[in-house]
Every structure is written in structure tokens, then in C-alpha cells.
Amino acid sequence: MTLSLNQWTTRRWSVAEAVDGCVRHGLEAVGLWREKVAEQGLAESVKLVREAGLRVSSLCRGGFLTAGGLPGEEGRRAFAQALEDNRRAIDEAAELSAACLVMVVGGLPGVKPGEALPASGFSRDVAGARGRVAEALAELAPYAGERGVKLALEPLHPIYCPDRAVLSTLGQALDLSLDHPEEQVGVVVDTFHVWWDPRVFEDIARAGRRIASYQVCDYLHPLPQDILLGRGMMGDGVIDFRPITQAVLDAGYAGDVEVEIFNADIWAADPDEVVATMKARYEDVVLPVR
Amino acid sequence: MTLSLNQWTTRRWSVAEAVDGCVRHGLEAVGLWREKVAEQGLAESVKLVREAGLRVSSLCRGGFLTAGGLPGEEGRRAFAQALEDNRRAIDEAAELSAACLVMVVGGLPGVKPGEALPASGFSRDVAGARGRVAEALAELAPYAGERGVKLALEPLHPIYCPDRAVLSTLGQALDLSLDHPEEQVGVVVDTFHVWWDPRVFEDIARAGRRIASYQVCDYLHPLPQDILLGRGMMGDGVIDFRPITQAVLDAGYAGDVEVEIFNADIWAADPDEVVATMKARYEDVVLPVR
Numbered sequence: 295m296t297l298s299l300n301q302w303t304t305r306r307w308s309v310a311e312a313v314d315g316c317v318r319h320g321l322e323a324v325g326l327w328r329e330k331v332a333e334q335g336l337a338e339s340v341k342l343v344r345e346a347g348l349r350v351s352s353l354c355r356g357g358f359l360t361a362g363g364l365p366g367e368e369g370r371r372a373f374a375q376a377l378e379d380n381r382r383a384i385d386e387a388a389e390l391s392a393a394c395l396v397m398v399v400g401g402l403p404g405v406k407p408g409e410a411l412p413a414s415g416f417s418r419d420v421a422g423a424r425g426r427v428a429e430a431l432a433e434l435a436p437y438a439g440e441r442g443v444k445l446a447l448e449p450l451h452p453i454y455c456p457d458r459a460v461l462s463t464l465g466q467a468l469d470l471s472l473d474h475p476e477e478q479v480g481v482v483v484d485t486f487h488v489w490w491d492p493r494v495f496e497d498i499a500r501a502g503r504r505i506a507s508y509q510v511c512d513y514l515h516p517l518p519q520d521i522l523l524g525r526g527m528m529g530d531g532v533i534d535f536r537p538i539t540q541a542v543l544d545a546g547y548a549g550d551v552e553v554e555i556f557n558a559d560i561w562a563a564d565p566d567e568v569v570a571t572m573k574a575r576y577e578d579v580v581l582p583v584r
Numbered sequence: 585m586t587l588s589l590n591q592w593t594t595r596r597w598s599v600a601e602a603v604d605g606c607v608r609h610g611l612e613a614v615g616l617w618r619e620k621v622a623e624q625g626l627a628e629s630v631k632l633v634r635e636a637g638l639r640v641s642s643l644c645r646g647g648f649l650t651a652g653g654l655p656g657e658e659g660r661r662a663f664a665q666a667l668e669d670n671r672r673a674i675d676e677a678a679e680l681s682a683a684c685l686v687m688v689v690g691g692l693p694g695v696k697p698g699e700a701l702p703a704s705g706f707s708r709d710v711a712g713a714r715g716r717v718a719e720a721l722a723e724l725a726p727y728a729g730e731r732g733v734k735l736a737l738e739p740l741h742p743i744y745c746p747d748r749a750v751l752s753t754l755g756q757a758l759d760l761s762l763d764h765p766e767e768q769v770g771v772v773v774d775t776f777h778v779w780w781d782p783r784v785f786e787d788i789a790r791a792g793r794r795i796a797s798y799q800v801c802d803y804l805h806p807l808p809q810d811i812l813l814g815r816g817m818m819g820d821g822v823i824d825f826r827p828i829t830q831a832v833l834d835a836g837y838a839g840d841v842e843v844e845i846f847n848a849d850i851w852a853a854d855p856d857e858v859v860a861t862m863k864a865r866y867e868d869v870v871l872p873v874r
Contacts, residue, residue, distance in 0.1 A: 402822060405805065405822070408806070409806075410805070410806060411805050411821070411822065418822055418823065418824035419824060420779070420780065420824070421827075424782065451742060451743075452741060452742050452743070452780040452781070453741075453742070453743050453807070455780040456803070456805040456822045457805065457806075462780050462781070462782060463781075463782060463783075465782075465783075466782040466783075489710070490710065490742040490745040490752050491742070491752070491753075492714065492752060492753060492755075492756040493753075493755075493756075513746070515695065515700070515701050515746040515747065516698070516700060516747075516811075517743070517811065519809045521806075521807065531701070532692060532695070532701065532708055532746045533708065534708035534709060534710070537711075
């Protein structure tokens, strides 16, 4: 297991700056975001990570597949658009030789991330939305497989079920992945999202080689008003990391460990200090005691 | 299934006022809170509900059993205190002939509900905390059984895992209940807490006669800053109630349906208007279409 910087942790950094930062701090891998790759340019991003000798531990993110749950033409168009956008994300992941494309599958149809419920035109049918995700995956998995890309289904904490991901538990994501070959569809274990789950150790063991990505950050308490930013540096919240890390190791995961933190204070801090703290905390609280 | 007013929905009302309100609005049952019963006096509260001919659909609440997870003497003392307080709650539920005593089991040891994490002296051992709940239940269930009281384990939305309940899913609560006779320990199905759970329909069916209470309120999106107050009037949030109600009916539940809403706007409104709205919404969005 090797530490990787997910570039959203040092959000101010461009791809070029994040690559430089990883090299400067002796990291071997980086997790990239599509927005940042687009700003840098895809070809330039590929060149930068290759020349630096970095692995791309993940590309974030595909998904948002549930809009197809809206009725009629609007739903059909949204579904087709989501599929098309995800094919582009898969292409980018292939170019970057990313270990996986992280999939945040989307919330209730018609509910926009971080926005209030619309007065009408949204759906409360969470089971239906989950069905749309399965349908979309059946379209996308073979496309990903042909390009050597693994889709990594990320269950999000249930607090994000309305607007970001109707995949709410590791077990649910794992069950969904099993319809597809292991090299096409896996799951993400992100400590923030799964720490509370009474079945998490059982499901990590069951996931085995389906674990496509292990992401760590802490769960702050109380959460800030913008719940998206409730992720903290490891050690600053309530998560007991070592047993989870040990379980992921025992399941056979040998990939990179990404630190992905959405947090206003961390985004405001000096990125080099953030990376230094991240490295220290990784040793102190994430890795199992040898 | 008959509608019941959980008195926290009309929080300004004393037990006497809530009993009057239920009678005035033609309700047959009321869910009471220990704080309110203490203010009214236990004997007086018993007299009020009996004379009004109301059922007490639940007494809220026992629990907060996890402090025993702190080390040493502090933990032992906290555990003994929690047991003693819960025996008093059981006694009160028996006096009131409450259909159940709702159990909110408590969060991580040393983390106080709604407060920031202490600098030290709390535990991140969520599995250990769950173990303390099982231990406490082994002590309390026979005591409850001797007094004809059913303990109703309430799984809370995972967002409350740090500070209020390490029971996070219906399946987990149900598994815990199975160590005890059905008349001593059951589970609460509260739509706010379980709507997102991909296993909820399976677990409601599995729970069957273990369902001791069915509580309804909506899940608001986005949640307010104080997440405890993110509960809304049915129809104001993201929950599709009818399939859940149908599943609870199909599982054999024939008790009262309590509306329990924690919401600053609803607490500020005229309680009679709140009860009128509650009755209308219950018909409109909670009961399955006949």
C-alpha cells in the first residue's frame, strides 16, 4: 500500500502543480479530477504524469446516471447525455492509464447536488433510481472493458442519498458490481462513507479483489453547514482507521491509498503543508501498527 | 393502523395539552416523552391518558447505553448509571401502559449529543460501543419483561452515529433484538432514519412481529444546520412513504403510526394547525392507496 494524493485535497493546485507536489514530497501516485485535467489539457496531463513517473490512482469522476429516472423525453435525453459523458470520462481514464474511474452514481432524479428540492419535477423513487444505475452500468461496463478501464462504484454516506448517490452502502455497490467482470467493475472503500456501517468488515472481506480504490479521510463531528465539506484530515474526526485499513489489506487490496479531503480550512491552507501533514497522519493513524 | 401524535411534534404542549389536543382532533393514541411526563407528574399523566381513553403508543425514550465504553472506573460508573436510568424509564412505561419504550442507544463513548468532540476522553471504537449496547440489553430486557414493557430499539440515520446511536440500520437493530423474546425487545421503523437503506424492505419483512413502533416524518433536503431538526411534515421532503407503510402492514404490524417531527418551524407553529396538517398529510401521502 502506497500513499497517493487525490488532487482535490490540494484543490488550488493544477494538474502540473499537483504532479510537482507529489514528486517533491516523494509520492508515487496521484488521483486526478476531470475538471483539472480539462484545464491542463488531457494530452499535457498524460505527459506530465508519465514524465514524473507517477501512477494515476484514480480519475474522479464519472456517474450521475440517475437523471434518466425522470419521465418521458426529458428522462430519455438525460440518460443518453449521462451515458455519453461517461464514455468521455472512460476515454480520459484510458488515456491517463488511471487505475480506475470513480463513479458517483447520482441521487434522486431531478435533485441537483447541493441544491434545494425543486418545487416539482423530481422523483422520490429511490429504488427506480437504483435501477437506472444498473441499466447504465450494463451499457458502460463493456465500453470500459474494451479500453482497459475499471469503473469503481463509490457508495456514498446515506446523507448524500437525496442528491449525489443512491448507492449508500458498500454491500449494495458490491452486489451491483457482481453482474460484471472483475476487471470492468469494482468498488471504492472510502472511510468517510463507510465507517458507520455495521456490515463494513464483512463486506470488505466479501469484496476482495473487487476493491478498486481505497480512499481515506476523517469524518468530522459535528458536520459543517455545507455537509459536503465535512471531511477532515485523518485523526481530526471520529474514524478508527487502522481496523479498516487492515481489513482492506486482508481482502487482498494492493493498490494506492488516496487521501481525498473536501474541507474549506484545508483548501485555504498551504498545499505543501497539507501534503506534509497528510504523510505524517497516514503513518500515525491510518497504517496498521506493524 | 391508527394515527398517533408523538408529543414532540407539538413540543410546546404539556402532557395535559397533548392529551386534550388528541381528543379534540379525534386521535386515539399519543406518544409521550419522559421529560414532559416528569413535568406533569407520572401519576397525573397516567390519570390523564386513562380518563381520555387514549393509548400510549410509545414512551420516549430510554437508551444512551454506550458511555460504558470509556475505560476504567469512569466507564463502569457511567454504565451503572445508564442501567439505573433505563430501569426508571421501564417503570414509567409500565405505569403508562405504553406499547413500548423507545431506545436511542447512544453514540461513541464520551461524545455528547449535539456537542463538539471533546479534546480527549472519547472513544472511536464503534464496534465496542455496539457491544456495550448488547450487554446493557441483556440486563434490561428481563427487567422490562417482568413489567410487561417492550423495549423498541431504534436505528438512527448514520448521520447520528457519532453522538446519538451506534445502531444505524434496521437490520442491525433486528439482529440485536433476536437474542431476546419478542415480547421484550422489538425494533422501531422510523421513515426518516431508514428510507435510504437498500435493505429496508427486506429487513421490514424479516422483522415481522418484531416491529414495535412505526414512526413517520419526512427527510428534508438540504438538512438544516442543526441536523437534529431535519425532520419535516410528510410530503415536504424526499421520502416515498406509501411503499414503506405497505411493507410495514404486510409484515403484520397493526399498532399505531406515530408522527414524530423535530423541526423549528413546526415547533413555532400553532399546535392545532400542526395536528390538522398531520392528519391530512397522513391520509394523502402515508397511507397506501386503497
